[in-house]
Amino acid sequence: MSKTLYEKIWEAHSILEGEDGQTLLHVGRHIVQDGSNHAFDALHQRNLRVRRPDQMFATPDHGVSSRSRDVEAIADPDQRRAVQALSMNSREFGIVHFGLDDPRQGIVHVVGPEQGISQPGMLLVCGDSHTSTHGALGALAFGLGASDVFHVLATQTIWQLRAKTLRVSVEGALPAGVTAKDLILAIIARLGANGAAGYVIEYAGPVLRAMSIEERLTVCNMSIEAGARAGMVAPDDTTYAYLAGRPFAPNGAKWDKALAWWRTLPSDQDAVFDKEISLDANALAPMVTWGNSPEDALPVDGRVPDPLDESDLERRAYQLRTLDYMGLLPGMALTDIRIDQVFIGSCTNARIEDLRAASKIVKGGRAVVPALVVPGSTQVKLAAEAEGLDRIFRDAGFEWGESGCSMCVAMNGDRVAQGKRCASTSNRNFIGRQGTGSRTHLVSPPMAAAAALTGRITDVRKFEV
Structure with missing residues (x-):
């Protein structure tokens, strides 16, 4: 039976179905930031270890100072302690840590793609709602609450309800002065702030195909602002060229094996989505919000x-x-x-x-x-x-x-x-x-x-x- 990109990734990571309709999913990679310390505290309280530290990555971003890389420059004592705790927990549990003195440090949703941590076909999670960003590389990526972060730390799995699928096709071409940010704001204005609730969005069409990975990251980043669980773009040659040679991407024979699988992931031509909408990019203009919602x-x-x-x-x-x-x-x-x-x-x-x-x-x-x-x-x-x-x-x-x-x-x-x-x-x-x-x-x-x-x-x- 024909399947969508989302369905292919979901089924590849499905372990078992619970009686309440939820599915236990294997987590490919988990990125944590300085808001994850409650989950680590829960590990300590139960005397548990991180299940797969080799598939975890940590970087401070929310509480860090934009004026200095010195942790002591963080004025808020709570934020300073959170950044310090992330460093200590990463060291204790054997997690790769991009600290303030590391040239790889940055916002989790920027670091993941640029380091090759985010990859097609992967189920990737993080304790931040804008984890949908990583879907630009053909991953299924979504944010978690503190209790779910703890569950992933301890088991490398997560319970989830299966979402419905929504394909947003963007035809034409972006006019001069119109960017990926304008496109996603226009999409959210069309759908509404809760219009994609219960759905995973797949962005498709010639405009998305013509976009760079960085532009796709912008679009997928704001999927959550339409209420979606995740946003995705099917991997293609642009994706593969972007990932090739990045530090945590496969290489050698592993690259060839991964690439062969990645090429099977795009939604089948006759795959059925629960809902579809289309936009004409030619009619778009630079966008600006006037109110208190991206819609x-x-x-x-x-x-x-x-x-x-x-x-x-x-x-x-x-x-x-x-x-x-x-x-x-x-x-x-x-x-x-x-x-x-x-x-x-x-x-x-x-x-x-x-x-x-x-x-x-x-x-x-x-x-x-x-x-x-x-x-x-x-x-x-x-x-x-x-x-x-x-x-x-x-x-x-x-x-x-x-x-x-x-x-x-x-x-x-x-x-x-x-x-x-x-x-x-x-x-x-x-x-x-x-x-x-x-x-x-x-x-x-x-x-x-x-x-x-x-x-x-x-x-x-x-x-x-």
Whole structure:
């Protein structure tokens, strides 16, 4: 019987089915960060060992400082202890650890792909909701809660309910100035913040096929914002070329064996999905969010919605509350929204291609508001500096940081002050995400760069590159 990519991976990792309908799945690889220490504490309390330390990788990202690699520079004592505990637990249990003094350190969802840890056909988990990112390489990847992290540490397995399948096909080609970030914001606006609940999304079509792995990572990263359990792109020659030679990817005869299996993974031509939708990429424009959900995304040349035009009373009430919190007026042009600062970073948009795209807008300009650029990993930072991208940003008045989650999550010293407005390349814009009372507008790296130079939401298509 024909199968989808998701079904093939699920069945390859299935061990047994429980009476409650859940399936016990073998976990291929497990990545942990500085939010995983409660799970390690549970191991200590039960006197258990990590079942497969050779298939685990650790790196601190959420609580680390973007100003220094010195653990003592982490101002919050709880975050400092979490980073130190991850190092100690990794050493005790024999886990590969990319610490602050390691050039491989970075955000888990940037490090995994660039080190070749994430691979096609793999079931990969992490105690972070944006683990869906790794699906860009043809993996089934999803986030876990603390109790599930403990279960994987102890058993290298996880109980899961089987999801439904949703294929999102993107036809045409992305217009100039439109990026992978704009595409996924448009998809979420179409589906809604809960529109893919209970589904695993497979992104398909000529636009996805033409994308680089870094662009696919951006798309899969935000699948969770539509409520999906995971997001995936079928592996192809772009995937294999990206993985070849990476430190934790197979090599030699193992590469040949892995590649032969990887080529069997794409969904069969006549595979049936539970739901399908399609988008015309030719009609897309640069996107910006106006509200407190990624689904509140509109083309940059649009206007803030007027709640009085909304017939759904619950939606109207939401819009009224949101406009009050965001300090916006109904019907105002999105390009009339003034911003107070800019953040370019996060597991969504802090890879080398993102920084290159932003630097092209920035070059020769000058930021008129505070702007912070934080590479997604130390490897990205070193590569950007080798290309001179850091100098372009610094010459334009941007701050250049050390790798980590930074202002995306506001638990590491980088935050947006109450009532202030930030154009951000991150993935979430809910109330208080970037700091108590913060106001966040999600945009692509080029859009964020344009906003930094103008002090307002700006259509990046007005910039000639």
